[in-house]
Amino acid sequence: METSARHLLKESRTHGDEQHPFGMYWLNYGPGEHVIDCHWHEEAEIFYCMQGETLFQVDTDYFLVRAGEAVFVDGGDIHAAHAHGRDGCSFFSLVFDTNLLASANYDAVQEKLVLPLVERRGTFPRHIAGREPYESQLLQHIAAMMESCRQQPEGFEGAVKGRLYLMLADLAASGKRSSRMDSSRSESSKIERLKAVIAYIQHNYERQLRLSELAALIPMSEGHFSRFFKSMTRQSPMDYINSYRIRQAAELLREQERKISDIAMEVGYDNISYFIRVFRKVMHCSPSDFRKRLPSHDQ
Template sequence: MKDWKTYYNKKMPNPNLGIDIFLSEKFNKGRKFNIHWHENMQLYFFTKGNALVGCDKSRFYVTAGSIIVINNNELHFLESLSDDLKFYTIRIDPSFVFSNQVDLCQTKFFSPLSQNLICFQNLIENDKQILNCVTITIQEYFAKKIGYELAVKSFIYQLIVLLLRKYISKFLTKKELDSKVNNLKRFDLIFKYIDSNYSKKIYTKDLANIIHISTYHFCRIFKQITGKTTTDYINGVRLQKAADYLNNENMNITEIALRCGFDSINYFSRLFKRHYNVSPTKFKKDNKQPYCIL
């Protein structure tokens, strides 16, 4: 088992099938999947509410009908922006589309996909073909009528064809892929450090020293991986921790701000309102139900 904080590995419920579909609902405002990555391709299909999804350097505000494609080895997170968020997750293991007989399709398409040499655009909206394909796949998976495995596999094939024809964003060389994965592994130490020390002063030069590179190169690679500056990322972690405390602890706003590493209460309140579109006080009042962090 890989001991990386941001690496996420969940076993398939049926290893012989190689696909997992599940529904997430009653996601209150502020509930989230923290930043992570995995080796399976994944889709989010939103049917209700609003959310913020981050994929590498990009940020997407999604609503009902939106589909997000998560590529293999792609750092991402999800955060609910409403109290009624509802979405399906479709996890696809490469073995699901592979066969024992190596053929042209496997060599030309599935092998590059499994190695993340082909990357798709993340956000898909207003595409009836993709929407129908995803919807039917979900229906077949849960109905489990005779032959549903064949049906699901056929629609996943169709989905991949549509993505290949309309939503390829880039091709990676093996060297580029290796560099990307190595950076994810190396910077995992940084994500661990920030998550453990968010209440303290954190200086960029100290973070750079952890992985033994210059501050300049650290800032460049960090922005490349997360899409954020170090300061913005650290503040984001602090705001997430603050939301958790507001939901689950009997502390006042000042105590929470200080515990989360903010020296200025006014600065904390401004950042919190900008991120959640509501003041910390109102957030605490409106979100009395606890939520889970992945």
């Protein structure tokens, strides 16, 4: 199972497999470094902030997340993280399909705990800050799951699954479950429009994309679309496209035999000098320096 600091934005990827039904990731960002672009996936996700702080976005909600706090993202929710403060930040992320928790038979666990989570009528708070006793309990479970994933003793998958059940039980006992079944019609419309644009970008990033082409998807005028996109993602459309392309390039750079010029072309840049300039802006180093800094197991 992957435990690297990589976290692809193209979320058609599979998180885990049948034997390891969840994905686990350690994400590290330097001071002022761009954190996580707007994206979504069908699985639920738990972020645990280990160091620093960041401004987190889930759908249209924004909140500051500090070390020792966590974020819960329901499947299908758009989410992003934006740099905040002078220090870097690091996260542990657990991505899992809620079907992981399904009972073999329809029992009380399925009815009272799992189904409300799946249907979003009895789910976790988005920001778990530890201000109340039940939140502190949830954070203790998340920290224990992180440690199990780090050490990976025999049977650790059961420990992770068990902790998720305990989190659901503690949440239900607290009477503090959140319902996110009924978001406002206007908010839902905004989110679905943004999803359509992001999906289009992720499927067509390797070729030239015009602002008019993206605006027509919604549809909006180019000016209205630019304002809408930035209000939802805190990035201009072109900044988002460049960031997505560069992060795809960063993954390809791990293949040592690939030429940098070929990678630039593959992710949508026909000018190598411009590619290097954009790469440096996003990653704070040149493509060749990025490749040199890769851990030995990636080389």
